[in-house]
Amino acid sequence: MDLTGDMKIHKIEFSQILDSARMTEFWNRAFVSLLFTAVILLVASSCKNEDQFLLPTPDPIIVEDQVLVPAGEVVLGNDPEGWGNYQLAVGLNPVYLDSFYIDRFEVSNQQYADYLTTMWNAGLIYMTGPGDVYQDITNYLLIEITSEDCPIRYNSSVQGFEVEVGSEELPVVMVTWYGASFYAQYYAKRLPTESEWEKAARGVVDVFGTVAGVGVGYPYPWGDAIPTESLANFGDIIGSPVDVDSYTAGMSWFGAFNMAGNVREWTATSIGGAKIHRGGSFLSSADLLKTAMRTFSDPQTTDKTIGFRCVVDM
Numbered sequence: 001m002d003l004t005g006d007m008k009i010h011k012i013e014f015s016q017i018l019d020s021a022r023m024t025e026f027w028n029r030a031f032v033s034l035l036f037t038a039v040i041l042l043v044a045s046s047c048k049n050e051d052q053f054l055l056p057t058p059d060p061i062i063v064e065d066q067v068l069v070p071a072g073e074v075v076l077g078n079d080p081e082g083w084g085n086y087q088l089a090v091g092l093n094p095v096y097l098d099s100f101y102i103d104r105f106e107v108s109n110q111q112y113a114d115y116l117t118t119m120w121n122a123g124l125i126y127m128t129g130p131g132d133v134y135q136d137i138t139n140y141l142l143i144e145i146t147s148e149d150c151p152i153r154y155n156s157s158v159q160g161f162e163v164e165v166g167s168e169e170l171p172v173v174m175v176t177w178y179g180a181s182f183y184a185q186y187y188a189k190r191l192p193t194e195s196e197w198e199k200a201a202r203g204v205v206d207v208f209g210t211v212a213g214v215g216v217g218y219p220y221p222w223g224d225a226i227p228t229e230s231l232a233n234f235g236d237i238i239g240s241p242v243d244v245d246s247y248t249a250g251m252s253w254f255g256a257f258n259m260a261g262n263v264r265e266w267t268a269t270s271i272g273g274a275k276i277h278r279g280g281s282f283l284s285s286a287d288l289l290k291t292a293m294r295t296f297s298d299p300q301t302t303d304k305t306i307g308f309r310c311v312v313d314m
Contacts, residue, residue: 072096262282
C-alpha cells in the first residue's frame with residue numbers, strides 16, 4: 001500500500017482547493033471594488049450634469065397670466081464674459097428698472113385670432129386679396145396668415161378668425177413688430193424693452209457673482225445647466241414651436257416660460273432701423289439661448305420663428 005503516493009495526491013488536491021478558494025475571494029473582492037468605483041463614478045457624473053452651484057428655488061409672484069418683476073437694478077449684456085453677444089459701455093452696468101408685470105407665456109394663436117376677430121368686427125383691419133391682415137389707419141402689415149407656417153385663417157361663415165385644430169396654444173408667429181405692438185396696445189399693455197425682457201429672463205440672483213453689488217443672474221433662464229430637451233425647444237430637435245406652457249423645468253427665476261427657445265420675441269427696443277428680438281427659437285443653437293443674446297430684424301419682417309409677449313406697468 002503506497003501511502004506516500006496517496007498523501008501526495010491529497011496534498012495536490014488540497015492545494016488546488018486552497019488556490020480555488022483564494023481565487024474566489026480575490027474575484028469577490030475585485031467585484032466589490034469595481035461596484036464601489038462604479039457607484040462613485042455614477043454619483044460624480046450625476047453631480048457634473050447638475051448645475052455647478054446650488055441654485056435657489058424660484059418663488060414667482062403670479063397675477064393671472066403674468067409674473068411680477070420687482071423694481072431694482074439688473075446686470076445686462078455680456079457680463080460675465082461669454083453670457084451674451086452685446087456689451088454695455090463701461091460704467092453703465094448695473095441698470096435700474098421700475099417694477100413691471102410680464103406675460104408668463106408667449107401670446108398664443110388663439111389669443112391673436114380673438115384679437116383679429118375683434119378688430120375685424122370693429123372695422124379696424126382689412127385683408128388683401130390673398131388674405132394677409134393690415135391695420136386700417138396705418139396700412140401696416142400685422143400678420144401673414146397666407147403663410148403655411150401660420151395656422152390662423154379667416155372664416156367668412158362666422159365673420160371671424162379661427163385657428164387650425166391642435167394649434168390653438170402654439171405661440172403666434174408670422175406676426176410683424178407692428179402686429180405685436182398693436183395687439184399689446186389694444187389690451188392696455190406694451191412690448192417689453194430689451195432690458196426688461198432680459199431682467200425677466202436672467203434674474204438678479206448672485207450665485208454666479210455680482211457687479212457693483214447686484215447679482216448677475218443666470219446665463220440661461222433656468223440656471224447654468226447646458227440646454228437639454230427637457231429645458232427648452234431648440235436646435236431643430238422638434239422642428240416647430242410647442243405649446244406656450246411647455247417646459248416647466250426651463251422656467252425663468254421670475255416665473256416666465258419659454259424665454260429660451262420656442263420662438264424669438266419682439267421687444268420695443270430699436271437698433272438702427274431694426275427692432276430687437278430675444279430668446280432664441282426652436283431652430284437656435286444652444287448658445288443663442290443665453291439670456292444676453294440678441295438678434296434683430298426689420299419691424300415689417302414676418303418669420304416662423306418670431307412671436308412676442310407683453311408687459312404691464314405697475
